[in-house]
Amino acid sequence: MQPAPKYLENRARTAIGRAEPSRPLKCILADGLLTPGIRLFDYGCGRGDDLRHLSMLGFEASGWDPVHRPDHEHRSAPVVTIGYVVNVIENPAERQEALRRAWALAEQVLVVSARLTLEAKALRERTDYEDGCLTSRGTFQKFFEQQELRQWIDRTLEANAVPAAPGVFYVFRDEQARTHFLASRYRRRLAAPRLTKSAELFARHEAVLAPLMEFVGERGRLPQDDELANTAELAQVFGSIRKAFRVVLYATDEADWEAVREERGRDLSIYLALSRFEGRPPFGKLPLALQRDVKAFFGNYKQACTEADTLLYSLGQPGTVEEACQNSAVGKLTPTALYIHESALPILSPVLRLYEGCARGYLGRVDGANIIKMHRGEPKISYLNYPDFDNDPHPPLAESLTVHLQTFRVKTRSFGASSNRPILHRKELFISADHPLHAKFSRLTRIEESKGLFDDTSRIGLEEGWNETLAQKGVYLKGHRLLSARG
Structure with missing residues (x-):
């Protein structure tokens, strides 16, 4: 094997060893892009740490790197990643060519990641060079703004990238796959209503009815014949899908199913409202299942878009967000913001879900963030990382990331080196009443109140x-x- 050219050696020095999966790989796994049987190819895999993580998880993955794995062949795969490669290439034309080569290998989706300008402040020494900088180690880094990276990907590939996380984007080969992913991002997980009555016919055929109940719980409407694998069996037993569902309604609470339908309609409205920023697709370009959702909930696409736009424009009306924050059934309300745990996001009002969705649509998922701060005085969303929220009675703040929804300026702050970090109190306020830890958190708050620990609120916010x-x-x-310290 020939020694690598000097410029490649310098780039190779930017490859870091990781004890855990990289941010883009975490996104891929969390978003379900990689499932058993789906192959992944890592273009510019560095030392291959992500490949080892995937191998331990039982996934088929391979990679190529010009220095560490130069003899490995380029392979097409359903999922291709090019992680933190483009930001170490100092030549803009070569940078674009690397992205295009990775895209040519992607059968379904390309995952692109690069470093952002908010990470540049961590460098102690740097010298401007070309459109980036040289570090103290003599390596090149190109730091992007989130929107700059997205626009560069879009121009280079003539595609529409989807934010997955700060500095991480998905580029889907198929437009319907992209639309399906975006719509699913705003669809909440709802449990199917429980049995409320004893119904002999339902009990005898519960296994046959289970896929139908699962479908309606997932989409909020009855399926078409081609959307269930056991349609023929349902028709043989009950006569039709509609008649089969009548049996389900008799054995369960019909109002619960209507609530599922309403929630799914709201989920679709939020997706359509946010899709206006992306360039809302024509009705015929929507996945067939989504077309059917639109007809079931709104009658037609025009009506669906009208209702979505009304919801979106309401965010700009004075007092809309303020009123939604004040009326929220979940969250800790302060004079400046509403704070919620990430688990409570699905039960917020449509206005607040849309408010947060504007930030998520720009940034994607913020790794480690478990508390969301919705600012009341100006259009800003902050994502806060409180490690060990479940187990620490008063967890300290580790990191924050804030995005302004008018300027789209992103600010980050780390509290790791501070000895006097902000901490949380009354954790039950951040979560829903049916959260499994709500009673435990509430009990501690009541005891702390009875001991007068909250009497001087000006003192207790910091460690x-x-x-x-x-x-x-x-x-x-x-x-x-x-416990008492006096024994």
């Missing part, structure tokens, strides 16, 4: 003030139990 308050009251925390 030092909170620890001093605990000491003054003669108590300490062990998990979610408050």
